[in-house]
Amino acid sequence: MNPYKDFDNYLKEFPTKDGYFGEYGGSFQADELKPAFREATDAYEAICHSAQFINELRRIRKEFQGRPTPVYHCERLSKLFGNCQIYLKREDLNHTGAHKLNHCMGEGLLAKYMGKKKLIAETGAGQHGVALATAAAYFGLECDIYMGEVDIAKQHPNVIRMKMLGANVIPVTHGLKTLKEAVDAAFEAYLKEYDHAIYCIGTCVGPHPFPMMVRDFQSVIGIEAREQFIAMTGLLPDAVCACVGGGSNSLGMFTPFLADPVEIYGVEPLGRGPAVGDHAATMTYGTKGILHGFESYVLQDEKGEPLPVYSIASGLDYPGVGPEHAYLKDAGRTKYETVTDEEAMEAFFLLCRYEGIIPAIESSHALAYAIRYAKEKQFGSILVCLSGRGDKDIDYVFENYGTGEKFLAKYEK
Numbered sequence: 001m002n003p004y005k006d007f008d009n010y011l012k013e014f015p016t017k018d019g020y021f022g023e024y025g026g027s028f029q030a031d032e033l034k035p036a037f038r039e040a041t042d043a044y045e046a047i048c049h050s051a052q053f054i055n056e057l058r059r060i061r062k063e064f065q066g067r068p069t070p071v072y073h074c075e076r077l078s079k080l081f082g083n084c085q086i087y088l089k090r091e092d093l094n095h096t097g098a099h100k101l102n103h104c105m106g107e108g109l110l111a112k113y114m115g116k117k118k119l120i121a122e123t124g125a126g127q128h129g130v131a132l133a134t135a136a137a138y139f140g141l142e143c144d145i146y147m148g149e150v151d152i153a154k155q156h157p158n159v160i161r162m163k164m165l166g167a168n169v170i171p172v173t174h175g176l177k178t179l180k181e182a183v184d185a186a187f188e189a190y191l192k193e194y195d196h197a198i199y200c201i202g203t204c205v206g207p208h209p210f211p212m213m214v215r216d217f218q219s220v221i222g223i224e225a226r227e228q229f230i231a232m233t234g235l236l237p238d239a240v241c242a243c244v245g246g247g248s249n250s251l252g253m254f255t256p257f258l259a260d261p262v263e264i265y266g267v268e269p270l271g272r273g274p275a276v277g278d279h280a281a282t283m284t285y286g287t288k289g290i291l292h293g294f295e296s297y298v299l300q301d302e303k304g305e306p307l308p309v310y311s312i313a314s315g316l317d318y319p320g321v322g323p324e325h326a327y328l329k330d331a332g333r334t335k336y337e338t339v340t341d342e343e344a345m346e347a348f349f350l351l352c353r354y355e356g357i358i359p360a361i362e363s364s365h366a367l368a369y370a371i372r373y374a375k376e377k378q379f380g381s382i383l384v385c386l387s388g389r390g391d392k393d394i395d396y397v398f399e400n401y402g403t404g405e406k407f408l409a410k411y412e413k
Ligand SMILES: *Cc1c(COP(=O)(O)O)cnc(C)c1O
Pocket: 098, 099, 100, 127, 202, 203, 204, 243, 244, 245, 246, 247, 248, 249, 250, 315, 316, 360, 362, 363, 387, 388, 389
């Protein structure tokens, strides 16, 4: 008996026409912005099923992005913890070094089909900005990236990358000068320019159609991984896991497994611990609320203002989460676990030393949970979405943790 047969028709039913996953999702924004989001929804629904669009995206994925990315069996790492086998889906080998390009190329292709000339987005740490600037260069589109002045100072290498790729990096100088203000600025620009530009969100959040569209484009991760895993082992994995920031690499990984008898774990950053301001574990500690135009779980105070969040992984420190995660959690289909900064860093160094792979700190959270799972279960298999490579993190890691001897000492024989 398959306990998850209810999910056989899930993709046909969710989201609804108005972008709802159960009671979550929707589209909450100023009336003036509604026509812009309506236009994007109509265009996506009209274009995404056409053979021409699908074939072109398929060709881009193969020839430009280097897909399919491999599934890899971590034999040496698995052996450290007993008999449970850890496998990685290697999104770190996707062009630009992370999964974000999967939806940016989809959004860029959609823009081209819609006859748009420009891509607009905000970026925090700069990862989404770099992926989108890459897509804009590929399609010959202009690219305006809004970025808080504080983040521009902190993320110098990504600012240079975006400029090399031809994007305009537009400093946002009001308020706290970080991601939240950058989102506001990008929405404002979209309102003024949507006759010739499209807004491209960085993860599975925002008003409809973005949570659906990004999920669809990212599902290539799970579709490939499921096929590859079965081809390698003849079986389904017992569990899959992925780190959850806004929720795009995780939903990309999870969606094709929803109707399978496979346990699904989203892994959230517990940072320095469970006190307010020390973590960004929205699914674990959040409550129902509205943020950035959609309803979901939110880390918020009694007045509905977003709480401060923190994680060592800048790609995970967001006080909201994609609405589909909220639905899947309430439906009991997905579970959420937390991993601290320290646990993530131990996983980071173990993957470096035992497998020759330097992972992103974000992805190290997913790996840390897989290690916990392997230690507890002692049999079966877990497939981890390794969402990105760690090149962007090595200076910070080296400065703060050296080469990780404090974590590795207990594993030396
Ligand atoms: C941005 C990022 C994440 C978090 O984003 P999701 O939308 O939750 O996937 C995770 N890993 C890497 C490498 C990232 O760049």
